[in-house]
Amino acid sequence: MEYRSLILAAGKGTRMKSDLPKVLHPLLGRPVVNYILQTVAQLGPEKIYLVIGHQAELVQSALEKVQLPVKPDFVLQREQLGTGHAVMQAKELLQDFSGILLVLPGDAPLISAATLRGLLDYHQSGGYSATILTTVVDVPTGYGRIVRDSAGDVVGIVEEKDASDQERLIKEINSSIYCFDTQLLLACLGEITADNKQGEYYLTDVIKILRQKDYQVGAYLTSDPTEVMGINTRQELAQAGKILWRRKADELMSAGVTILDPDTAYIHPEAQVGPDTIIYPAVVVAEDVVIGSGCQVGPFAYLRPGTRLADGVKVGDFVEIKNSVVGHGSKVPHHSYIGDAVIGSGVNIGAGTITCNYDGQKKSRTVISDGAFIGSNTNLVAPVTVGESAYIAAGSTITKDIPDGALGVARSRQVNKENWVAARKKS
Secondary structure, three states: OOEEEEEEEOOOOHHHOOOOOHHHOEEOOEEHHHHHHHHHHHOOOOOEEEEEOOOHHHHHHHHOOOOOOOOOEEEEOOOOOOHHHHHHOOHHHHOOOOOEEEEEEOOOOOOOHHHHHHHHHHHHHHOOOEEEEEEEOOOOOOOOEEEEOOOOOEEEEEOHHHOOOOHHHOOEEEEEEEEEEHHHHHHHHOOOOOOOOOOOOOOOHHHHHHHHOOOOEEEEEOOOHHHHOOOOOHHHHHHHHHHHHHHHHHHHHHOOOEEOOHHHEEEOOOOEEOOOOEEOOOEEEOOOOEEOOOOEEOOOEEEOOOOEEOOOOEEEEEEEEEOOEEOOOOEEEEEEEEEOEEEOOOOEEOOOOEEEOEOOOOEOOEEEOOOOEEOOOOEEEOOEEEOOOOEEOOOOEEOOOEOOOOEEOOOOOOOOOOOHHHHHHHO
């Protein structure tokens, strides 16, 4: 059966205490809502609708730049009067659609495509009018509770502010992710009211109305509560980042990468790391980074976008590399900045080496050829090329190309003044 997706991204996010709409807050460098857009797009929906409201023009402008196989159609919610009201805004776009509508919040970046596929399959195979994605948590504070009858069937969802003391003890919670029979959903939306403590139109009331009409409602349980975590505060934004980092660390370790301290391995989900590489503590690996096999990275290393490490590369402590290629077996052991550079194979970069890649107006490239040896505390003022097997004396500031096999020296000559200390003391 065909399906479409509706993502609710109209809220302000008051608890973020920010001028930026909640769904645009960066999570590991990308807006929160990008994650759910890209996850939903993996499922191949016929259409994706994105409901926007607060700072709608800003949200639309930001999301139109996202590369997706299915571009979202934007739906405007001028007043934020609840989740049910948000879905109502797409009524005209859905009135001729008889398939499944997958409804999701725009602030749930951790949901996986596998879980959403499971939800869709469960909904379709069970023939349900609606299916709720649920999970069980130890502390359900802040979430709507799933209310079941004595037979275990779902009878409704109660929001926490409207829940009784007994209902608040329920630990099965609503994820705010649903599958609906689209035409039944549209019919029920016309019956919901804002008669609640929030004065809002709850989408959850559709579940109660469907049950009152004797339609079957399913509940698909995910065993991983982190998947349905919403982002409402800065603390939750930070927690989501930690979860994504940990997921990536687990994925890499399962693929043969050694990570000595997964809790301090900040590896972007889109970074690539080859087997038998060792990641030491306190390492940051950004997106668009590729690390080969058998490398050593860290501790306290920062690999920025555009970094490419070939097999067997060593990047040590307090090293930053940006938009650079480091060849097979080369070493950048400590205290160096490598930016906009191409480093060949078998190169040794001494401590304190800096590629001076920016002159205040433009970036320039440094090329260090195979087998070169760069002495400690060297400044390489780009654009500059160091030839194959060339050496640079420690403490040099290199502004001109160095030929193959040559020694480059660019520093003041040392002068020793004999008996200077004794003469100074006498004066």
